[in-house]
Amino acid sequence: MNNAKLAAKSNQQQSLVQISDNVTFGREEIIIIGGPCAVESYEQMETVAEKLHTSPVKALRGGVYKPRTSPYAFQGMGETGLKVLAEVSHKYNLPVVTEVMAISQIEVIAAHADMLQVGSRNMQNFDLLKELGRAGKPILLKRGLAATIEEFVMAAEYILSHGNSDVVLCERGIRSFDNYTRNVLDLGAVAALKQITHLPVIVDPSHAAGGRELIAPLSRAAIACGADGLIIECHPVPEKSVSDAQQALSLEEMIDLVHTLVPVAFSVGRKISNRKVLSRKCAHY
Template sequence: MNDAKLVTKTHLDHTSEIAITPTISVGGNELFIVGGPCSIESMAQMETIAQALRQAPVQALRGGIYKPRTSPYAFQGIGDVGLDILAAIQQRHGLPIITEVMAIHQIDKLAAHADVLQVGSRNMQNFDLLKALGSVDKPILLKRGLAATVNEFVMAAEYIASHGNTNIILCERGIRSFDSYTRNVLDLGAVVALKQLTHLPVLVDPSHATGKRELVAPLARAAIAAGADGLMIECHPQPEKSISDARQTIDLDAMQSLINSLKPLAQAVGRSIGEVVPAAHSPMPSISM
């Protein structure tokens, strides 16, 4: 790990707190909770989710408009029309937006609408994309590859940092294993290791790690107990009707219950849950789908 000169800790107490907005950050005392659907489907869907999650409260909304799928025949995301939805929801509810970038040519248009650009598991070692994101003035959420070692994960972050952008958030989302009971295996040992090795904030995505909604809340709590700086949770008004990742998606009431259950746990580990983000109170725009 000696080559990771920019993202490794220089001393025991070396940690980075990354600003998402002037009032919201990740890596500090407050846990950074991200919620939302795997894929943005419509303005009505995102309006319902944003209204509920702002009160939960979460600190950011997730939602993909370009989706990397194993099958070329699966839903690939709603595409560019989703940019207007991202902008409208952000303006109306005041919540930061996290969305996935899959290719270099998508960077500029996504950076104009999103607060954080996510690199998905499949692109963790897309080195040309990582280099390009090094010149972007936005935080980057880097997900661990589905079979990546901790060292490979750290070095992927180093690619971004070495090209100028040190605002990197790591996300453990499970790694592939021989066991098919869960979608992946959540590696909480890696969370502890990353907190010891790097100064970067570390999130955990128990939705992708488990693939089963009934396992999400217990592993979310375990992640906070292990020292994670926050969570990324897939939720939807009607999970069974979600276009993608329905089986691992929880409903909005379950999301609220999960956040409530985190409050005493956060206090026990010296953290806290953020306050409700004030709404912008702008009228809901009409966007033709």
């Protein structure tokens, strides 16, 4: 990895990426992000936040600009969805992560979200990565569906080299010849990235599995091999999700899963703890 100047571990200690007052990637605590693939309504997101905000889930996910394989599929709520995320985030003191697809979206998303996600399809959208280096917001960079580890690290290097040191890497599975799972979760890459970079690394078991029945074991394996966090899809009524219904957990399943991860984290010297419920209005006391 000779070309990686800023992402390389060398003598630099583990980077810490803070997205809110009480959520920081790279520390002892495993950070869990949960929520639906797509923001569908205020009622949907409030239900999700109300259920998760006292659990060990520390941040919300939800797409408002959706990159879909079919041009006829639901493309997201756009700016209206961003306002929904911002309102729910403020009410329940949960930072939010959402995807940015184009340079033109950066400013409006940065005004509403705590962390900007670069999806798999955009991992090598170098113009977008350069602008995100100037965005002043933490970035969650997902691995491309056929990207090598070196290509993944060099994509992060684009963001770092343009002034943004707050980058979290996300392994979300890579494409293979086997179609039993949606993708193949490369946990070897997680272990390797922890050795060769100083950046936090999290795992998306939902997009790797493509089916909810595999998410729990993949989540446990991810923590066991050194992941700093997980981003998992869940929905109030998974079967009615407008996107990725087959891989979304129910909110009850999500909470149950996170609690089963506690002993796994402990076994590798990490921890998962419940949030301290504190409204933003009284955060200064």
